[in-house]
Amino acid sequence: MKINMRRTLISLAIAGTAVMALSGQAYAAGKITIMVGGITKMVYLPAKLTEQLGYFKEEGLDVELQSQPAGVDAENELLAGAVQAVVGFYDHSIDLQTKGKEITAIVVFGQVPGEVELVSTKVAANFKSMADSKGKTLGVTGLGSSTNFLTQYLASRHGITSKEYSLLPVGADNTFIAAMKQGRIDAGMTTEPTASQLLKTGDAQVLVDMRTVEGTVKALGGLYPASSLYVQRSWLNKNKDDAAKLARAFVKTLKFIKTHSAEEIAAKMPKDYYGKNKELYVQALQNSLPMFTADGKMPPGGPETVLSVLSGFNPNVKGKHIDLSKTFTNEFVDQIK
Template structure:
């Protein structure tokens, strides 16, 4: 009996030891899985553009980490490419123009903007200096080549609408996708486009060097209302509605991080903000970058909320020329929500 009890005791100790070993091996992996935040990948339609500066600045200031978020930022030169990445599930969010949410609803996709960074496009239609003598307004672009970042991009939408407002249908000019930043500058300098739409700091670079002149300026509320008839909410964070419903905690964390950055933009100088950005953003001319940033600060919202007159203006623009939107019923209430930014405490 004693031998049997001793044998059972040895078996019990062995089983306990095996169980303990298994738990010790399992525990770190299980703990890491339970404790580590799920990565959120956000695609930005040209991360070095000043219209999207709040995104990288949020990362630089450490606000994502402060919310317990693991955020990876990727960049695409055109918003339409980022949109494709979102729909395929390759990324969880896109920082691009709000107008994509309307366009996507017309195609049967449910996408919502949850933070608005720019109450205006921040875009400028530039005419190449060599063509400035014959192109005085968008009414003069008949037979010309117009540069946009990409076909189906927001610059494409706006270029078409401005030409349409000035009596020039899309059949009477050529649209050429030329990307942004250095590729846009090259397209102007090489004579491949006569007019092009782009943002800061590219605008200031071309103006400083005398390569282009301003044709339509939408870097501020006054210029945007003159060109489009109202405010035009542009740069924003939009995500698939299904993801938002499944991940409200993460969405709220993103909203808090971005609104905190927007408040930072309204309480610090252009010099202080530029100092927080990666050094390569300013290129070889820091003074030019600071000047362009200073001119861009009024376009950023202070609270991330959608301007009341914004969605109807954007819908009007898209309905003016886009076959995908024209004549379609669009429920604007399904294209954005202030729910997450409304919960951010000042």
Template sequence: MPFTLRALRPIAFAASLLCFAGIQCAHAADDASEKITIMVGGITKLIYLPARLTEELGYFKDEGLNVELLSQPAGVDAENELLAGAVQGVVGFYDHTIDLQTKGKDVKAIVVFGQVPGEVEMVSSKAADTLKSMADVKGKTLGVTGLGSSTSFLTQYLASQHGIPSTAYSMLPVGADASFVAAIKQGRIDAGMTTEPTVSALQKTGDAKVLVDMRTVDGTRAALGGTYPAASLYVQDSWVATHKAQAAKLAHAFVRTMQFIHTHSAEEIAAKMPADYQKDKALYVSALKASLPMYTADGKMPADGPATVLKVLASFNPSVKGKHVDLSRTYSNDYVSAK
């Protein structure tokens, strides 16, 4: 006897009860049309350029994904949004996955955008005569995006390499972009850690100079002793467990963007970005050129990267210091390799 709608209703009802009871319903959970909200830790920063570029290139839509990008200036705040379930993913620094594991939170990076931090310690031109390296930071005020942020741990590590304890200087949270520039101009900080295009903007006006450059692999290895994967897409394990197809589609979209970056000039990449990101187009292109070496070509985790990041965090992050961390649980290359 052929099935009728009436005959199917009890089956559908039973299936819904199973889902409600917590039994995984892969198809329902992995609906590609379901909106994915991704919080970016400062969407105009060039370290996070792949997020908006992927949207502009139409790669999310090509994968059949409904993605919304939001911006939150500090990565630590974006992390909180993820844990609260307000967003499904964060484009931020990989080091958050290590920190969170020590707090009992299972989060992993599934795409790596930057094999290096892309961060630069800039010294105010007013302080440059007395602050020639991180060995000179005693008694100085150093700007970071936020206390407990990736920039604060990197700052402390760079100073420690010269035997300077964190008690010998002050760290002031000044955010990024315009607020960082204002802090330099107003003399509220002697030096600080920031990214492009802020670096190039400060160089252009002559308000600050480069003290430590971590935009390239060589510069990062000299400063930190290895590659330092930073900008990445990280998600909660609980989300990716029930959204494996969506995770693979997201990863594939981002990998296409990384390949686009590696096969196009800074001018061609800039042409794809929104006009309001590049109020000074020549400056933006120049900043992008300086940033290109930091991007991965395939979205995969550099082999030596996780250990370098753990070394830095274990030095100054009280949540990580002395704790066991299973680095294999903090990232996965499976999703970028899925297609």
């Protein structure tokens, strides 16, 4: 009798635990976690700004923003199912399709990369273009990241293969600045506000500027849609209502960016984003504003440019059939009036 009673109590305890676990899952299911590939980078400004402006809550969304130092790390979190969405570069959706993974961008933030290839002032006299990258150490945020993709492509345009230089993952922000100042990299690709910080101190000079449409077309041959919100297609097919709400929230932010000054936008950001040098942050933001789309839509011809760039050096993509229609959709941003 005691044994049966004990079994009953154990069964009830297990059942109770299961109920608690299920209720926890149900609660978690109402939350959307977005991983950002470096939340303080200005290319990904719409992520934090949307939160600051309260647009997620306006749409009835419970969103948590997390950050990884590189887009490739954020991508891995998405593929593992640890997060529901990523704010990262669109080019990952093409690269991943070749590996059997279906990732779809649903809002495009940047019509250009917003990246700058900086060369250390110490070696600038003998490093005038990417044609001089042979034998050099080039900094990227992470191996397999979009900065990695773009660096390889820019070198390949001058006939230099990835075996002729070294790539060093140095992250972004302070870790990138330290790598440049310490001479661990000869040149490297980064975004604002890091670029403006190194230019102001005189530790670096601009080698390739992809913060503007003009500079991007010159470097890459066309518009290069970059920062975006992307999700796994399997999640998208089951959560179209949440996808539509996310799209509305981010497009509101993009419209805010287009209708407000750099000073007004900076005033909405947390103080730790600009620290003690708000003036430099505002200037860097002013330099970055042209990169953002006004409506979240994929720019015409953009996917083709990205595919052309990746095909130029990436053996995973070169010669492969890529269905670009599966790498992005304007379905949700088109619904916004």
